Amino acid sequence: MKLTIIGTGYVGLVTGTCFAEMGNNVYCVDNNLEKIANLKNNILPIYEPNLASLVKSNQEKGDLIFTGDLKEALDSSNVIFIAVGTPEKEDGSVNLDYVYNVALEIAEVISHDSLIVIKSTVPVGTAFKVKELIESNLDKDIKIDIASNPEFLKEGVAIDDCMHPDRVIIGAQNDEVFDTLKELYSSFIVNSDRFVLMDVKSAEMSKYVANALLATKISFMNEIANICEKVGANVKNVRLGIGSDKRIGYDFIYAGCGYGGSCFPKDVKGLINTAADNGYEPKILANVDEVNENQKLVLVNKIVDRFGEDLSGLTFAIWGLSFKPQTDDVRCAPSLVIASEIIERGGKIQAYDPKATDNFQQNFDSENIVYENSKYDVLNDADALVLITEWKEFRALDLDELAKRLNQKIIFDGRNIYSPKIRKAGFELYQIGC
Numbered sequence: 001m002k003l004t005i006i007g008t009g010y011v012g013l014v015t016g017t018c019f020a021e022m023g024n025n026v027y028c029v030d031n032n033l034e035k036i037a038n039l040k041n042n043i044l045p046i047y048e049p050n051l052a053s054l055v056k057s058n059q060e061k062g063d064l065i066f067t068g069d070l071k072e073a074l075d076s077s078n079v080i081f082i083a084v085g086t087p088e089k090e091d092g093s094v095n096l097d098y099v100y101n102v103a104l105e106i107a108e109v110i111s112h113d114s115l116i117v118i119k120s121t122v123p124v125g126t127a128f129k130v131k132e133l134i135e136s137n138l139d140k141d142i143k144i145d146i147a148s149n150p151e152f153l154k155e156g157v158a159i160d161d162c163m164h165p166d167r168v169i170i171g172a173q174n175d176e177v178f179d180t181l182k183e184l185y186s187s188f189i190v191n192s193d194r195f196v197l198m199d200v201k202s203a204e205m206s207k208y209v210a211n212a213l214l215a216t217k218i219s220f221m222n223e224i225a226n227i228c229e230k231v232g233a234n235v236k237n238v239r240l241g242i243g244s245d246k247r248i249g250y251d252f253i254y255a256g257c258g259y260g261g262s263c264f265p266k267d268v269k270g271l272i273n274t275a276a277d278n279g280y281e282p283k284i285l286a287n288v289d290e291v292n293e294n295q296k297l298v299l300v301n302k303i304v305d306r307f308g309e310d311l312s313g314l315t316f317a318i319w320g321l322s323f324k325p326q327t328d329d330v331r332c333a334p335s336l337v338i339a340s341e342i343i344e345r346g347g348k349i350q351a352y353d354p355k356a357t358d359n360f361q362q363n364f365d366s367e368n369i370v371y372e373n374s375k376y377d378v379l380n381d382a383d384a385l386v387l388i389t390e391w392k393e394f395r396a397l398d399l400d401e402l403a404k405r406l407n408q409k410i411i412f413d414g415r416n417i418y419s420p421k422i423r424k425a426g427f428e429l430y431q432i433g434c
């Protein structure tokens with residue numbers, strides 16, 4: 001098939017590349033011409049495992065074309081995906097300016113009947129507004145079909161998620177659209193049970209509900225972790241105790257120092273706003289977000305309990321700055337809050353992350369933090385190690401190296417990855433809910 005993907009951010013770039021890998025002819029369009037020039041030279045705006053090699057090989061075989069020229073792309077496509085950002089506004093509502101601007105641009109240059117597919121995460125009803133906006137600005141007799149096809153990509157494993165989806169949700173108004181999109185996705189899906197076909201609004205809603213429910217599981221478990229600490233129970237054991245019940249499951253019930261990323265925080269707030277706009281005040285969702293914000297402070301509170309409110313004269317080694325492993329993304333990352341709370345109390349920071357240091361530096365302005373290129377260099381003369389992101393390289397601890405480099409054998413483990421056995425080697429270990 002011949003496709004256009006508008007927006008070469010995380011979702012657009014991964015989706016477009018995967019469609020090209022399956023033999024479709026894909027135009028990836030962006031109005032940021034510097035980004036397009038870089039992509040043409042295989043310079044990617046994000047780090048995502050395996051993406052760079054797929055971009056390169058599909059450009060070489062001519063199936064992946066990066067361009068700033070929307071008309072050129074639309075002239076040779078029948079299916080157009082909108083995958084531009086829908087950032088959070090200051091009041092927590094969703095900023096749809098990029099989506100609506102794209103709709104106006106499409107109306108200006110489109111030359112034949114087309115299917116417009118909304119991939120961006122948008123509040124319920126947006127797809128119909130996009131259709132209306134295009135139709136009311138067309139000066140030709142062109143048929144526009146609309147579909148909602150939300151993405152469920154996890155950063156760090158996005159290629160695999162895209163190529164082997166749990167499900168493909170298609171929200172549409174007629175069978176022709178369902179058939180077109182089923183055909184497109186059939187190279188990723190062998191089992192047709194994985195197609196979930198529905199009306200457009202339910203598809204839009206499904207995306208928010210998936211993220212909100214996953215965020216709710218995490219906040220719920222973080223709250224349980226905080227109760228566990230009070231009563232002397234261990235949340236890791238409690239997870240094992242409940243996860244085998246298929247109705248609960250083991251996933252997304254890991255307690256930690258809070259969730260981050262571009263989706264959970266934004267989508268929980270987005271759903272709260274959609275509800276409010278429609279006259280409903282959601283109580284559970286409001287607390288999911290609040291519990292998460294407080295959870296980002298739990299590790300800081302443990303540091304203060306151990307060292308006192310005044311952290312001046314103390315240095316903290318931070319392992320992990322990204323919001324989760326396998327990504328360089330620091331959006332809404334707990335590290336931003338934890339680092340600033342330590343520095344506000346007079347502490348100094350030595351930080352290391354395998355991929356996210358540059359992004360963190362761009363989002364965090366302080367003279368009291370230095371960045372190192374190795375996990376051991378940050379430990380030198382530090383008074384404690386603070387583990388925030390559970391990158392694989394942090395899992396196996398060389399206790400001798402730690403003891404040699406740290407001033408004090410103290411570890412704050414924000415992801416519960418270390419065994420309490422290290423206490424036998426004289427380490428103080430502080431975890432979440434254990």
Ligand code: UDX
Pocket residue numbers: 151152153154155156211214218251252253254255256257258259260261262263264323324
């Ligand atoms: C999420 C959804 O999983 C994905 O389907 C959607 O398309 C986009 O949003 P992502 O933001 O990439 O993906 O990360 P995810 O792996 O879901 O983790 C989100 C956050 O939750 C991370 O900060 C992670 O550390 C945290 N988390 C996850 C926990 O604290 N505990 C858990 O048990 C699981």
